[in-house]
């Protein structure tokens with residue numbers, strides 16, 4: 152089977168993706184510089200439970216599955232390092248997760264903004280250069296975000312928009328109006344990719360992913376030492392995961408403003424399916440293919456209601472507190488993203504059912520004693 156590089160392979164999504172593709176028989180190489188671990192440690196927002204390092208995880212996976220995952224530790228922004236990885240493995244597919252993924256972290260101060268900007272742009276640039284130099288026919292699967300589009304008052308198409316202007320027609324990238332510096336780096340990534348697709352004929356799939364929730368996948372079920380990180384603080388926790396932890400520990404769910412902010416969500420199991428489908432069905436040479444990687448949309452109020460209902464079923468009383476919105480975003484808006492491309496490739500969605508919520512809540516309850524309430528609220532304001 153062909154070789155897949157998983158850049159950012161230590162991350163919340165990277166490690167589960169690596170195991171999933173390894174299970175499917177791919178030769179998998181994970182690359183990471185532990186930036187995420189180091190940032191959450193230095194920001195005092197560590198995950199709910201300790202996660203073994205990549206070498207230890209690869210050993211644990213080998214014991215469970217009998218399959219090897221190769222590990223390379225280093226910084227993708229370091230050209231000599233990333234060039235050596237491409238030269239050694241000559242991957243056919245590259246999954247690029249390796250970015251600073253937190254919007255609040257990117258908006259915290261000038262230092263965190265600079266780190267986000269430099270890391271994300273240089274990482275993507277180096278990946279493009281390494282593909283061109285070592286494996287020009289390979290397929291890059293790059294993680295973008297639905298946040299690139301913002302919340303326009305029209306349907307969000309899958310990456311592209313047909314425009315008719317003064318009687319002439321052209322297809323353009325769908326307009327992007329990101330709501331944080333982090334999301335803006337993803338917009339710039341997409342522009343970089345589009346430039347090199349046009350210029351060098353790169354083969355790229357750019358996945359506009361919504362916030363992901365969940366911990367268990369088919370590969371790690373019942374093996375807690377193979378679970379990914381679960382961050383539950385305002386800096387690094389995604390909203391559904393974070394609200395569930397808050398519910399379990401009795402910390403009122405922190406809804407910003409009116410709570411009508413609508414986004415598209417997906418279960419971590421579906422992220423893995425989407426990535427596998429993209430690997431199995433590569434973009435064409437000279438194609439920037441864009442999919443909206445979401446399966447269902449919710450307002451923040453709806454998520455809070457669902458978490459509260461799950462709590463009630465499990466005997467936990469969950470409170471909700473509306474806070475002044477620290478972000479600059481619309482609190483009530485139209486939101487209708489098209490998301491048929493991955494379904495057409497064969498995605499079979501896992502929805503946020505009551506059972507799925509209760510299972511995750513039960514899992515978090517097992518770690519209740521480890522939850523630190525002091526690190527949940529970080530008061531990062533967009534306008535300061």
Ligand SMILES: NC(=O)c1ccc[n+]([C@@H]2O[C@H](COP(=O)([O-])OP(=O)(O)OC[C@H]3O[C@@H](n4cnc5c(N)ncnc54)[C@H](O)[C@@H]3O)[C@@H](O)[C@H]2O)c1
Pocket residue numbers: 158159160161162163164165182183184185186187188225226227228247248249250251252270274294295296297360361362363364389
């Ligand atoms: N988790 C979500 O809900 C979500 C939603 C939309 C998009 N995304 C995108 O998906 C990707 C993965 O997200 P995640 O939640 O797994 O994030 P994560 O922070 O857990 O994983 C990213 C990994 O990349 C590594 N990394 C970052 N910069 C690196 C560098 N220069 N060199 C080597 N390694 C580096 C980090 O150490 C980390 O382990 C990110 O690009 C993120 O923007 C995530």
